[in-house]
Amino acid sequence: MTAVLVSLRGAAAALALIVLAGVAMPAGAQQPTSVNPTASSVTEEQLLRELQRVQGRITIPDSRESVLIQPAGQDWRHFHQVTLRWIGAIAILGMLALLVVFYLSRGMVKIENGRSGRTLTRFNAAERAVHWMTASCFVVLALSGLNITFGRPVLLPLIGAEAFAAWSQWAKYAHNYLSFPFTLGVVVMLLMWVAWNLPTRGDLEWIKQGGGMVGGKHPPAGRFNAGQKLIYWIVVLGGGAVAVTGYLLMFPFYATDIAGMQLAQTIHGIAALLFVAVMLAHIYIGTIGMEGAFEAMGTGQVDVNWARQHHAEWVEQELGPGRGAAASPARGVARPAE
Amino acid sequence: MRSFILGCIAALAIAVVAALALDAVQEPVDTAFTTVGVRL
Numbered sequence: 420m421t422a423v424l425v426s427l428r429g430a431a432a433a434l435a436l437i438v439l440a441g442v443a444m445p446a447g448a449q450q451p452t453s454v455n456p457t458a459s460s461v462t463e464e465q466l467l468r469e470l471q472r473v474q475g476r477i478t479i480p481d482s483r484e485s486v487l488i489q490p491a492g493q494d495w496r497h498f499h500q501v502t503l504r505w506i507g508a509i510a511i512l513g514m515l516a517l518l519v520v521f522y523l524s525r526g527m528v529k530i531e532n533g534r535s536g537r538t539l540t541r542f543n544a545a546e547r548a549v550h551w552m553t554a555s556c557f558v559v560l561a562l563s564g565l566n567i568t569f570g571r572p573v574l575l576p577l578i579g580a581e582a583f584a585a586w587s588q589w590a591k592y593a594h595n596y597l598s599f600p601f602t603l604g605v606v607v608m609l610l611m612w613v614a615w616n617l618p619t620r621g622d623l624e625w626i627k628q629g630g631g632m633v634g635g636k637h638p639p640a641g642r643f644n645a646g647q648k649l650i651y652w653i654v655v656l657g658g659g660a661v662a663v664t665g666y667l668l669m670f671p672f673y674a675t676d677i678a679g680m681q682l683a684q685t686i687h688g689i690a691a692l693l694f695v696a697v698m699l700a701h702i703y704i705g706t707i708g709m710e711g712a713f714e715a716m717g718t719g720q721v722d723v724n725w726a727r728q729h730h731a732e733w734v735e736q737e738l739g740p741g742r743g744a745a746a747s748p749a750r751g752v753a754r755p756a757e
Numbered sequence: 758m759r760s761f762i763l764g765c766i767a768a769l770a771i772a773v774v775a776a777l778a779l780d781a782v783q784e785p786v787d788t789a790f791t792t793v794g795v796r797l
Contacts, residue, residue, distance in 0.1 A: 544760050551764030592776075600771035719760070 483672065495681040499568075499688070507568055507692040514696040518703045528632065528709040530725050538720035539737055546611060547719055553604030553654075556597045561695045563590035568688065598665055605658035608651075615642045616651045621732070631729070639731035650701050653694070660690045 473488040542550070566574065566587060575583045622645035624638050630646050631637035638644075643651065664687035667675055675683065705712050711725035726734045 544763075547760035548763045548767065551761040552768045553764075555761075555765050556768050593772075596772040596776045596779075597768060599775040600768040603771060604768075716760075717758075 483677075486677070489677055491678060491681065495685070498685060503568055503685075503688045503692070504572070506689060507565070507695075510692050510696040511699070514699050518700065518708075522703075522708065525632065527707060530710050530722060531637075531728055532724045534711070534722045535724040537723045539723055539726050539734070540719055541715040541721045541726070542719045544719065547716055549604055549607050549611065550716055552600055553608060556601035556604065557698065559593050559597050560601055561691070561698070563594040564691050565695070566590050567594075568692070595669055598662065598669070601658070602662040605655060605662065609655045612643070612651060616648045618645075618648065621645075622648065637728050637731075640729065640733070641736070642730060642733040644729065646704075650697065653697050657690050657694045657697070661687055661694065664690070 472486050472490070474486045477485045567590075570583065570587060574586075578586070619641070621638075621640065625640055625645040628636055628638040630644060664683040667673075667683040668680060668687065671680060705716065709729075711722050714725075715721050723734065723738075726737075
């Protein structure tokens, strides 16, 4: 009997120990030990996503220097170094390829009735001077701007680091300072030619007929046709966009913060590259693409037959009703310039 | 040709005036962003 009681007491003690051990075991120890619940929540990437910026405290006067990391800058850098280059390469090389194909298939647009020997004043000296001031600035701005986007991958391997650094420094000075006459030129052209560049019903017909570039017909147009009006508004609005965004970058933190400047640079880059592509088409049609067109900005005088072919309504305004589509004088007959 | 040269001269003249004006207004970075205690 005593032995039985001793055995029962031993069993009860063992059971109590097991229960006690179970109750006393920490709750955390019951979880699976293969997963660390905090391991993924503090990675740098997640922190950067959560924070607008990582900044500390500084004692130098410029408080903006306290920002150590601005995560949005990584997206901006990728845009600047990758996306913008693709946009620019496709737009500019695509436009060049298009113009080459067009020239090879269409050739130069000739004056169909030949030169009349008589001329009309298309642009006066002041208009041409403003055009050339803006155009010469644009060429320098475009080359120095393209250097910012494409210089490192394209030019640096060709000319070496030292020459590239010197060229880039002077290109940057030229880009900054020639922006002022360029902007002035765009503003003056806006005021000077806006009256002739408002949309009219005739523009729709001109567009329907492809502007005479495709097919044999030459739709009548006023002083500026729909294509020239399009170029005009691209210059005014595109030039305005690159000017405003450019000055935001030239005067950092005057009007916006770093995120605003990143947005400004994005708009500036895209608008400028598309602007360059469009201007290539403008230069093409003003030089090798059309006989007699360059004279408008060269001497200011255009042949009457050229004007009748491309701007019949303007000729009527200049010479009187019925003269726009009138039969041209015989080829080779010299007439005094008007 | 005369208009082209006139346009280029006007562009250069305006650019030079802009450069002089900006130099008068803006401080060099080593002056603007430092104190006498932290001079780079």
